Amino acid sequence: MVKILKNPEEVGLEAARMLTRQLIHKPNSAVALPTGSTPLKMYKAFVKFTEFEIVELEDVHFFNLDEYVGLTKDDPISYAYYMNVNLFSRIGKVNHDIPRTDAADSEKEALEYEEKIRRAGGFDLCFLGIGIDGHIGFNEPGTSFSSVTHVAKLHSSTIERNSKLIGKVVPKKAITVGIKTIMNSRRIVLMATGIEKSKVMLQFLLGDVTPELPASVLQLHPKVTILLDEEAADKIKSNASEFHLINP
Ligand code: PGA
Numbered sequence: 001m002v003k004i005l006k007n008p009e010e011v012g013l014e015a016a017r018m019l020t021r022q023l024i025h026k027p028n029s030a031v032a033l034p035t036g037s038t039p040l041k042m043y044k045a046f047v048k049f050t051e052f053e054i055v056e057l058e059d060v061h062f063f064n065l066d067e068y069v070g071l072t073k074d075d076p077i078s079y080a081y082y083m084n085v086n087l088f089s090r091i092g093k094v095n096h097d098i099p100r101t102d103a104a105d106s107e108k109e110a111l112e113y114e115e116k117i118r119r120a121g122g123f124d125l126c127f128l129g130i131g132i133d134g135h136i137g138f139n140e141p142g143t144s145f146s147s148v149t150h151v152a153k154l155h156s157s158t159i160e161r162n163s164k165l166i167g168k169v170v171p172k173k174a175i176t177v178g179i180k181t182i183m184n185s186r187r188i189v190l191m192a193t194g195i196e197k198s199k200v201m202l203q204f205l206l207g208d209v210t211p212e213l214p215a216s217v218l219q220l221h222p223k224v225t226i227l228l229d230e231e232a233a234d235k236i237k238s239n240a241s242e243f244h245l246i247n248p
Pocket of ligand 1: 035037039129132135136137
């Protein structure tokens with residue numbers, strides 16, 4: 001299902017509602033969380049919802065989708081730091097995992113992370129952003145659809161964009177949950193906002209299913225919700241006659 005909302009705030013709000021509903025329905029859910037600029041609004045809205053104290057957070061298990069390789073623990077570039085600042089320090093103690101950026105052996109860390117996800121029973125709900133090259137997590141174009149959690153080499157365009165966003169050069173490698181791990185989620189929510197995502201949304205929703213555009217694999221998942229703001233939906237709306245085929 002594709003939902004077109006007015007602006008990034010509305011996208012964040014709707015994503016936070018979906019997370020809250022999931023945790024009311026199943027308090028011991030395993031939930032995968034993304035980083036980047038898009039989910040910030042979702043975290044802000046979710047923090048507000050937790051203040052109503054209608055969700056129990058004791059039994060939830062949050063997993064981050066990815067983490068850079070080779071930083072020191074607590075480095076402000078790390079996603080562990082990002083998650084702490086934007087969510088975890090604001091909602092009290094919760095069970096959350098993220099690959100260790102400072103692991104001595106990152107390949108081994110990736111395998112152990114996959115095992116942790118497996119032991120949690122896989123993701124009940126997986127939130128995703130999308131890169132302008134169609135990546136999900138840090139699964140860059142060309143990543144096998146059968147990949148599980150692994151060490152990924154980031155594309156120069158991803159490094160450039162992410163470095164620009166935080167004003168510091170980010171590492172060239174990351175540990176990312178694999179595409180198969182994502183596809184094993186019982187439910188997936190992908191968020192995209194801003195005009196720079198409008199082209200990739202068209203390719204993703206109406207193009208072929210191909211590892212060259214990792215997000216396209218989601219066309220094969222039975223329970224995906226796509227939350228777009230007006231700008232990210234710009235190109236699919238002008239292809240409305242084809243669009244209705246995927247949004248009956
Ligand atoms: P963004 O990143 O939210 O900063 O656009 C999305 C992604 O790269 O997955």
